Amino acid sequence: MNQPQRYSASYSQRPVFETPASPNIQAILERSLLGEELSVQDACALFATSGSDADAVLEVADKVRQKRTGDVGTFVVTRNINFTNVCYMGCRFCNFAKEKGDKEAEFLTVEQVADRAEEAWQRGATEVCIQGGLHPDIDADYYRNLIKAVKARVPNIHIHAFSPFEIWYGCKKARLEPEVFLAQLKTLGLGSIPGTAAEILDTDIRKQLTKNKLTTNEWVRIVKAAHSVGVKTTSTIMYGHVDQPIHWANHLKLLRDIQKETGGFTEFVPLGFIHYETPLYNDNPDKVRPGPTQDEHFKMHAIARLMLQGHIDNIQASWVKMGPDVAAKMLRSGANDLGGTLMNESISRAAGATHGQEVTPSDMIANIQAAGLKAVQRNTAYGVVESFPSSVTLQRIPMMGVV
Numbered sequence: 281m282n283q284p285q286r287y288s289a290s291y292s293q294r295p296v297f298e299t300p301a302s303p304n305i306q307a308i309l310e311r312s313l314l315g316e317e318l319s320v321q322d323a324c325a326l327f328a329t330s331g332s333d334a335d336a337v338l339e340v341a342d343k344v345r346q347k348r349t350g351d352v353g354t355f356v357v358t359r360n361i362n363f364t365n366v367c368y369m370g371c372r373f374c375n376f377a378k379e380k381g382d383k384e385a386e387f388l389t390v391e392q393v394a395d396r397a398e399e400a401w402q403r404g405a406t407e408v409c410i411q412g413g414l415h416p417d418i419d420a421d422y423y424r425n426l427i428k429a430v431k432a433r434v435p436n437i438h439i440h441a442f443s444p445f446e447i448w449y450g451c452k453k454a455r456l457e458p459e460v461f462l463a464q465l466k467t468l469g470l471g472s473i474p475g476t477a478a479e480i481l482d483t484d485i486r487k488q489l490t491k492n493k494l495t496t497n498e499w500v501r502i503v504k505a506a507h508s509v510g511v512k513t514t515s516t517i518m519y520g521h522v523d524q525p526i527h528w529a530n531h532l533k534l535l536r537d538i539q540k541e542t543g544g545f546t547e548f549v550p551l552g553f554i555h556y557e558t559p560l561y562n563d564n565p566d567k568v569r570p571g572p573t574q575d576e577h578f579k580m581h582a583i584a585r586l587m588l589q590g591h592i593d594n595i596q597a598s599w600v601k602m603g604p605d606v607a608a609k610m611l612r613s614g615a616n617d618l619g620g621t622l623m624n625e626s627i628s629r630a631a632g633a634t635h636g637q638e639v640t641p642s643d644m645i646a647n648i649q650a651a652g653l654k655a656v657q658r659n660t661a662y663g664v665v666e667s668f669p670s671s672v673t674l675q676r677i678p679m680m681g682v683v
């Protein structure tokens with residue numbers, strides 16, 4: 281089942297783009313403009329482009345974005361709540377995790393999480409995004425109690441919570457199959473789950489990133505279980521480390537195949553690897569890349585748009601990873617969404633990212649308008665909360681405390 285479209289796409293006109301491209305690239309891009317499905321080989325050819333060919337890829341991605349989602353750039357007002365940074369999984373790309381007893385170790389009570397959710401609601405957030413490490417003290421009821429506490433305090437906020445790895449951990453603790461565990465969470469008020477912990481859905485690459493993390497099959501199993509009980513998820517990729525374009529192309533195809541089967545992905549979010557302070561990079565600086573290049577960021581968003589068109593039509597540019605200015609430029613290279621205002625964000629900052637924490641709604645609107653698009657505040661499911669004509673300037677909202 282395909283994701284329902286908000287805008288009707290018309291492919292009746294002749295496929296036209298202005299940037300000159302070599303014949304092979306031109307043929308792929310014309311097929312894409314006609315709405316045809318691209319293969320893994322097509323995507324690899326597009327990832328290998330440079331110069332004018334690469335510019336043509338971005339131009340066509342912009343045209344397809346316009347056909348699929350209109351001249352609109354969206355964002356969501358959300359608060360990130362990282363309820364614990366204690367985790368023993370030892371992912372080598374992560375410098376967020378601490379050990380129990382570390383000076384910086386933190387484990388919020390469910391009431392503290394509810395306090396933060398209430399504060400976010402009072403400041404206009406429609407969503408809280410709740411994720412944390414796999415703390416050994418998490419018991420069978422923790423995830424369920426957390427949803428209950430937030431819903432009791434803020435009944436109308438959308439709870440976007442728990443990565444597939446956390447769901448896997450919760451199932452293990454509760455001794456339940458994912459469908460049963462997820463259905464329970466949904467009944468208690470879980471709205472959707474982030475499709476993080478995907479990294480690269482390739483067995484060999486995952487082994488180099490982490491010893492113990494969820495396998496590709498387990499990630500797919502949890503995500504499909506969520507979709508089967510009516511819990512939507514996002515989808516992600518973490519790129520720019522030991523991976524190659526073939527892994528990116530295969531990853532996009534796998535997400536497209538899952539979406540054809542379930543229709544449960546709301547969006548695709550490319551997340552560039554941030555290498556600072558990570559053992560993955562620091563132990564092997566000769567073999568591990570220090571994150572994607574700017575060209576790779578642009579091509580990832582553009583080619584994702586072309587590979588996923590008609591299936592996952594929301595492509596999010598992460599300002600936390602790339603910075604607000606670069607993320608805004610992605611809106612004219614395939615992306616249509618700038619993600620969340622976040623209010624607090626500590627995971628990327630722990631890995632040395634210079635961005636993260638908060639972009640205000642007025643910054644989001646300004647960045648979207650600077651890209652020449654109409655700014656729309658959306659909810660988690662991409663419904664319109666408010667549209668902003670170009671003349672509106674919002675008052676700045678003060679920053680909140682750091683997690």
Ligand code: SF4
Binds near residue numbers: 371374375
């Ligand atoms: S990436 Fe997540 S699961 Fe892995 S060590 Fe960090 S917090 Fe733990």
